[in-house]
Amino acid sequence: xxxxxxxxxxxxxxxxxxxxxxxxxxxxxxxxxxxxxxxxxxxxxxxxxxxxxxxxxxxxxxxxxxxxxxxxxxxxxxxxxxxxxxxxxxxxxxxxxxxxxxxxxxxxxxxxxxxxxxxxxxxxxxxxxxxxxxxxxxxxxxxxxxxxxxxxxxxxxxxxxxxxxxxxxxxxxxxxxxxxxxxxxxxxxxxxxxxxxxxxxxxxxxxxxxxxxxxxxxxxxxxxxxxxxxxxxxxxxxxxxxxxxxxxxxxxxxxxxx
Amino acid sequence: xxxxxxxxxxxxxxxxxxxxxxxxxxxxxxxxxxxxxxxxxxxxxxxxxxxxxxxxxxxxxxxxxxxxxxxxxxxxxxxxxxxxxxxxxxxxxxxxxxxxxxxxxxxxxxxxxxxxxxxxxxxxxxxxxxxxxxxxxxxxxxxxxxxxxxxxxxxxxxxxxxxxxxxxxxxxxxxxxxxxxxxxxxxxxxxxxxxxxxxxxxxxxxxxxxxxxxxxxxxxxxxxxxxxxxxxxxxxxxxxxxxxxxxxxxxxxxxxxx
Numbered sequence: 001x002x003x004x005x006x007x008x009x010x011x012x013x014x015x016x017x018x019x020x021x022x023x024x025x026x027x028x029x030x031x032x033x034x035x036x037x038x039x040x041x042x043x044x045x046x047x048x049x050x051x052x053x054x055x056x057x058x059x060x061x062x063x064x065x066x067x068x069x070x071x072x073x074x075x076x077x078x079x080x081x082x083x084x085x086x087x088x089x090x091x092x093x094x095x096x097x098x099x100x101x102x103x104x105x106x107x108x109x110x111x112x113x114x115x116x117x118x119x120x121x122x123x124x125x126x127x128x129x130x131x132x133x134x135x136x137x138x139x140x141x142x143x144x145x146x147x148x149x150x151x152x153x154x155x156x157x158x159x160x161x162x163x164x165x166x167x168x169x170x171x172x173x174x175x176x177x178x179x180x181x182x183x184x185x186x187x188x189x190x191x192x193x194x195x196x197x198x199x200x201x202x203x204x205x206x207x208x209x210x211x212x213x214x215x216x217x218x219x220x221x222x223x224x225x226x227x228x229x230x231x232x233x234x235x236x237x238x239x240x241x242x243x244x245x246x247x248x249x250x251x252x253x254x255x256x257x258x
Numbered sequence: 259x260x261x262x263x264x265x266x267x268x269x270x271x272x273x274x275x276x277x278x279x280x281x282x283x284x285x286x287x288x289x290x291x292x293x294x295x296x297x298x299x300x301x302x303x304x305x306x307x308x309x310x311x312x313x314x315x316x317x318x319x320x321x322x323x324x325x326x327x328x329x330x331x332x333x334x335x336x337x338x339x340x341x342x343x344x345x346x347x348x349x350x351x352x353x354x355x356x357x358x359x360x361x362x363x364x365x366x367x368x369x370x371x372x373x374x375x376x377x378x379x380x381x382x383x384x385x386x387x388x389x390x391x392x393x394x395x396x397x398x399x400x401x402x403x404x405x406x407x408x409x410x411x412x413x414x415x416x417x418x419x420x421x422x423x424x425x426x427x428x429x430x431x432x433x434x435x436x437x438x439x440x441x442x443x444x445x446x447x448x449x450x451x452x453x454x455x456x457x458x459x460x461x462x463x464x465x466x467x468x469x470x471x472x473x474x475x476x477x478x479x480x481x482x483x484x485x486x487x488x489x490x491x492x493x494x495x496x497x498x499x500x501x502x503x504x505x506x507x508x509x510x511x512x513x514x515x516x
Contacts, residue, residue: 172496
């Protein structure tokens with residue numbers, strides 16, 4: 001599996017992705033799922049999930065179209081919707097290439113993408129491109145999009161991210177969301193890659209890869225675990241358990257019952 | 259959907275369930291998913307998820323077998339494994355009753371259960387009964403079991419629950435896990451029901467139902483949101499963003515870039 005999240009805030013956007021791919025438990029590899037496409041007036045990030053052959057095929061085709069100077073390629077798009085449609089079409093082509101070639105094959109060529117960034121004087125924005133090639137936008141009410149194993153990392157985004165969040169909050173929340181997913185799902189794992197895009201810059205402000213033993217990543221994990229425990233321990237006690245405090249032992253409970 | 263969790267700790271066990279059922283977005287109802295079966299030497303809790311007709315049929319059949327004094331019913335079982343097999347068999351019978359009766363029906367009679375409690379001098383334990391009728395035990399390494407919409411509420415369980423947790427921690431963690439699920443998934447909702455079982459008591463120590471507007475539930479939600487925010491805000495800053503602090507505005511960023 002995969003977990004990728006893109007967050008759009010007034011100052012710009014943040015992209016976070018894991019780098020683990022697996023085709024069965026004994027076929028685990030590391031591939032980047034965060035791809036950047038930058039020219040003078042276009043800065044786009046593509047996050048990928050799903051069939052690895054499909055996603056690699058899509059990225060390679062986008063690159064080829066640019067290199068060969070095709071009539072239309074990613075840098076000739078005049079807005080994000082056009083770019084999303086272009087990527088969606090390439091995705092469909094890639095999926096169809098190998099579909100139905102083998103009889104009774106349980107082949108799943110599906111892939112999903114998050115495409116985000118800025119084209120010329122457009123407002124930066126994010127889209128989620130489905131396997132069918134259609135897509136939805138992030139909005140101020142839903143300023144983040146996720147693909148892959150999306151549920152474990154969702155609660156922290158729901159709690160923290162609002163339409164007025166800044167880049168710092170967005171990045172930290174993306175990293176915590178990733179950490180929760182990595183902790184609960186063995187098929188999502190480091191290296192963790194992240195990119196911060198500042199509105200109107202047409203450049204990556206930060207683009208980092210954190211390996212499994214990265215000192216910052218280890219500190220973040222430890223600190224978040226500690227902080228969650230502190231947050232948990234000061235909660236108001238549930239009705240009915242008022243008499244049981246956190247130091248309760250079996251002996252104490254026996255006394256309470258007698 | 260549904261979310262139910264059972265947690266087994268040295269002092270006893272905790273069960274938490276939501277009460278929302280839905281068959282389409284305009285057919286939402288409230289049903290208890292936490293059922294207790296108690297006699298002198300047996301205390302069992304059954305949490306249910308899946309097809310509501312199936313789960314209601316299973317609970318009704320268990321009750322009928324007891325009432326009619328059948329040769330074997332839930333209170334004649336000598337251990338939890340036997341009880342789980344008995345419930346699994348009833349579940350299979352219920353599912354088969356209506357399967358394949360309509361041509362081209364997309365009918366899904368599947369149901370899952372958590373069965374937990376204590377029978378005589380057995381150690382209290384928990385099992386997860388699958389739609390196929392087979393089951394797995396909770397263990398010291400995995401002291402909790404979940405059914406239904408399990409992913410949103412998993413990270414907090416992974417972080418907090420260990421084999422030495424006490425009943426207080428188990429209940430609070432179950433409630434927080436439920437809160438995260440309710441917040442992120444519209445098909446899981448109050449009333450929230452919980453039960454605390456103290457080892458060797460053969461009685462519910464606490465059995466409560468928290469309605470949507472319950473004062474404690476509202477306080478817990480607010481406090482957990484606040485505490486998470488505090489936990490989040492003191493995290494170490496990610497590499498590359500060291501210069502951006504939480505009060506960063508677009509203007510500040512412009513200065514940093516120049």
